Amino acid sequence: MENEKIVILKDGEEVECDVLFTFDSEDTNKGYIGYTDNSIGENGRKNIYVSSFDPVLGTSVLESITDEDELSMVHDVLEEIERQSK
């Protein structure tokens, strides 16, 4: 996968973010995207944002993930990515 960029609004300014990964789910009929603005959190870790989008309507609006089953799926995906990367 080539490195992709998206632009988000942060504190009123446009900030370019790196797309890290994507996946989809037939169960939720949604697409998911992980990206980062390369900012570092208070604990010294890099912030990664994971959001969902409607694959039919496109990706102009990202939505937050609040459903625990969806969160659990994201968790699985992250584990899978980590496993594949080693």
Added chain:
Amino acid sequence: MATYYEDLQLKIKNNKRELDRLNLEKRALYMSRRAWSEENYKKEEASIQDRIDRIQKSIRRDQELLANYDLSKNYMNDIKYLNKMYNAEDNHLYREKIANEIIKRQEVINEKVKSNLPEKLKEEIKTEYQVMNGQLEDKELADLEEEQRVTNIMLNSANDRINKYNENIMNIFNEERIEREEKGPFTTEEELDSFNEKYMIKKIAQKELLDSAKKRKRELENLNNSLNKKIENRKLILKESREVNISPDDYANIKASVEKRDKLEKLFNRYGLKDLKEKRDKLSLISEDEISNRKQKVLNELVREKQEQNKRATKKALPSETPIIVKDLNNEDINTNSILNNINNKLDEISKKEEKSIEEDYGYKTVIAKLVEGLTPKKKDGQRYRAANIKVTEEFKNELHSGNYLYNVVHVVPAIIKLPIQTVRKFIGRITYREEAKRRMETIKDRLDKLSEKDLMILFKEYGNHAREERFGTGINLLINERINRFVFEKVNNINKGLESKYQDLFNTMKEMDTIDSMIRSRETKDEVRENLKLYRANILKGKAEEVASIRKDYDEAKTLLSSGLHGFSENLRATDSKMSYVGRRFAKDHDLDVELLEKEAKYEKAEKRAIQDGNDEMALRIFIANETLLSKNTKIENSIVGKRSTGKKYYSPLVESLDYRNDPFLRDIFTTIAVVGATVTAFNAINASKVKTDYQKQIDEVNAHNEKVMESVNNTGNIISNKKRAYMEGMKAENYQDSLNISNVLERKALDQSSEVHGGWSVGTKSYYDARSIAQGSYVDFYNNTKNAIADVTTKYSTGQLNGQQAIEALGEISKNSQTTLRTVVNDAIPHLNNYARDHSQFDLAGIQDAMNYIVANPDAITNMNRAMIETTELGEELAKMSIEKVNLINELPNNITAPLFGAATAASLAMNVANTAGATKKGVYGNKITNLVDQYLDYQEALDRKNNNRIR
């Protein structure tokens, strides 16, 4: 003042009690008959029997009256409603249907009025009648109705005769039993024959009477059904004939002809006769023979239909004899309780034997191995969603590979995206095992259903403690948990059935003892009678100490199965799957320790144990009853915002019931309250957005500034929650779940951004205001739905066992705490708007809503604490309940120019009000069970007895 209806209910209750007493008196008289001269004995017996008959008759009459009263009342209500429907309906077909429904009910009420209803109700029904339109007067209908009325009277009489049979046969059995008790076992064959003959004749006579009554009943029922149909038809004809303005009889004839023609036409069509005729007419190609053949087919069809109809009618008319089985009779004197006890004891013995025979020669691992044999369950089996088509960038892969970074994964949208994401291409892995997982789960479920008692018991006893170390995965644990729950509940239900029968026996004995004692004490009782009564008393007391002991033992056993057994098992499994600590919470109202009550209970406990050890039946029974009534008296069930709960010092229930929070009305209502609080917050957010109307640009800036402030506040709150969650959710990978979405804030932003997209930014003027208003309204709905869904999500997971109590509380805390953060500010913003509005609208009384708002503001920690201890909510809800409904109702009638914010705030307050009212109106009978009622009834009875005794002493 008690209503006529309530008076009747009380009368029946008292009469039944008196009936019990008289039966006992009759039995005591019989036992003491040697002390009476034959003449006096017969006189006394006849006098008692006469009183019994009169009371039985009175009970039957009153019960019938109550039934008529209920039916008439219900129908009157129906009619009121149907009248409204009738007036509102334009379609004449529907109007006709409604009118028929009204007429049907009118007829029933008429009949009840003509019977023996009290004057008061008759008047009421007559008044209702005056409201009705078009009272039908038709001789044929009147005759039919009269015939039906007479039929019903005869039917009641047949029913009485059938009921009387039960009483009579019961008396015969009594006589048989008493004679056997008196004469002892048969010593000669002649004696046996003579005994059988004597009673058999009586029984046969009764059976003949019963058969005749049943036959008559069937005939009358058939007649009644046919009359019903005729009456319905006549009413329909009257109605329809009036519309076409011809006489009902002419109309009936025409209708019958039309129906016949329609039927023929249908048959013609079925056999193509119509087409043939048309073709013949047009082309003359079809022969007359052909038409005759088809006609014959129609005729055959008609004949066949008629034959079937006849067959059905014959079948229906055949008598269906039901043999009378003595065991089916509800005869208290046969002492069904002792029979049941014997059966239960036998079952206990068998179950003990079974338990012994299933001494564990293997453990839970063997059982689990059986369950999963040939399958390979994955730890994620049972999860709802699967990811697919995972693609990852090279850079991220390299970064992960290097191991140089640690990440915070945040699921909240940081802001709106300006550029669409490009398609990402590289494929890493695909997870495709969903169908397999489903199959595995189904197989395991099936195997669990088929597990033996022994296997289930092993799982129940052993698996819970080892689930955490085994980590078999969520899916399998959920299935095991569900099966074990079912298994244990079946066991507890069986124990409860036994408990129920023993309680009934003990309380009945106690009542009987009370009556006997009062007769023994009475100066009017002769010495011989007294002696006999004492013997009888000793007899009924036999084995009671043992029975009390077995109640205590069974209760403990069931409690152990449920509370420490099943509850612990389920908690273990939930903790295993959620990776949470084992800490659980219970929600109950604590009381200061009542030392006096405790001492009393301790005294009873000791005395009961001693009586059981000594085999002192009377003492055991008396202490048992005293103990149970003490506990019952101290359990005071009252309505509250959270449903029924005990405000007394005990929460006593004679049968063992589950303490599963999922069915707890307390917790359920808490969820509702939180939803309402969420809605309130939304309404206030809407108010904030609409400030643009009056304050123009300056206010817009303020709104934006406010949003920033709220955003900051939300982030801070998020951090607080994260920290606390870490403290609570031990072992959980909190990094993946740490930030939660603040829905209200995002919606506010959405409102601003949407407007910005449409109009190129916020602008001063009416259009912007209306846009804001409409967005605010939309946001309100969205927010409310989102909050509701979020709460529903938590409750669903809680109810399916995916979350335990503590997790549910934590999740709800996230939802409501964020709401609370914004609440204080927005309430202050909202009140001036409401004040302005109230000044211009005299009918709008703000006090109720303001009280509710002020309460929330004055108690900022109430919502948060609610999610900690769950107790403060009670007060919050009760405070809301003080709002008067009139104030809320007024809001619904407000004119169109009310602003969206006001509507939102009022709706939220209205919802809060609704919750308070709903909780207050919780239906009776939620708490307790049959035996709880039995104890209550005994308390009533005892109080009545005490009052009677006190009166006598005076």
